[in-house]
Amino acid sequence: MTARRSEVQDLARRGENTLAEGRRRLREDGWCVVPEVLSKESTAQALDHLWAAAAESERRGLATYMPALDPNASNVRVFNLLDIDPLFRDLIRHPTALDLVRSLLGEEFLISNFTANIARPGSQSMPVHSDQALVMPGPWAHPWAMNIIWALTDVRLENGATLFLPGSHRFTDRSQVPGDPLPLMQPFEAPAGSIIAMEGRMWHTSGANVTAGEDRALLFGYYTAPFLRPQVNHNVTLSAQTQASLDPPMRHWLGLEAEANVGLAPEVFAADGGRREPVRVS
Numbered sequence: 001m002t003a004r005r006s007e008v009q010d011l012a013r014r015g016e017n018t019l020a021e022g023r024r025r026l027r028e029d030g031w032c033v034v035p036e037v038l039s040k041e042s043t044a045q046a047l048d049h050l051w052a053a054a055a056e057s058e059r060r061g062l063a064t065y066m067p068a069l070d071p072n073a074s075n076v077r078v079f080n081l082l083d084i085d086p087l088f089r090d091l092i093r094h095p096t097a098l099d100l101v102r103s104l105l106g107e108e109f110l111i112s113n114f115t116a117n118i119a120r121p122g123s124q125s126m127p128v129h130s131d132q133a134l135v136m137p138g139p140w141a142h143p144w145a146m147n148i149i150w151a152l153t154d155v156r157l158e159n160g161a162t163l164f165l166p167g168s169h170r171f172t173d174r175s176q177v178p179g180d181p182l183p184l185m186q187p188f189e190a191p192a193g194s195i196i197a198m199e200g201r202m203w204h205t206s207g208a209n210v211t212a213g214e215d216r217a218l219l220f221g222y223y224t225a226p227f228l229r230p231q232v233n234h235n236v237t238l239s240a241q242t243q244a245s246l247d248p249p250m251r252h253w254l255g256l257e258a259e260a261n262v263g264l265a266p267e268v269f270a271a272d273g274g275r276r277e278p279v280r281v282s
């Protein structure tokens, strides 16, 4: 783990993952880190808003501890970021995020979900999974899903960095996942303010936070090809007031317009691995 870990750290530290390099790495390696997407001030502001969103979620009766996901209550989950705070509606369409999304999924995509996981000291790993496997059955022949992970704190192995299985974005079938993948996994380490982009087929899990008092706060913007139904039904999770505030591109990306799957058949994607001309974005 140590040698691989310092390799990952070096990549982030040397700042090799500029956006162009990030696109290439995302496509080839299934992940990349783009540092300094948010300024120090914007990162701190987003973290403040995230804690406020966690409190608001609890106030609305949506628990921030999910026993089905996490072994103990040291993970704080916030599920309805898009409805709770306009700051997160801005982040989900941040130009750097959408650049990476389009580079992998093509011009047409849907926002599938936007959630947070704050791993507090004492938190432990959730089950290993790939996010594409959560929304479609195999074989997973193409990258049809991806996460833009926002680091709102520094992220490192000790404070519970997301662990990923290198090369697993090429797995087409669950049988290819090793029986005990954890010892083979590496941490996504990145400074606060970075984006970590991860292909939907990458098998991963949350790490254990073994620090005495250091939170690890990540936002997970999840995007898919437009023929995949979003993880949540935005028609239900977004209030009438929030929906009324959205501009046409956001309504389109959230699947709130009347059309669905018009001209977006998977066969169109199969021939070229996901790239095609846009149908339209108003």
Ligand SMILES: O=C(O)CCC(=O)C(=O)O
Binding pocket: 117, 160, 161, 162, 163, 204, 205, 206, 207, 218
């Ligand atoms: O928090 C993490 O590091 C990973 C979270 C995750 O994979 C999930 O919530 O599905």
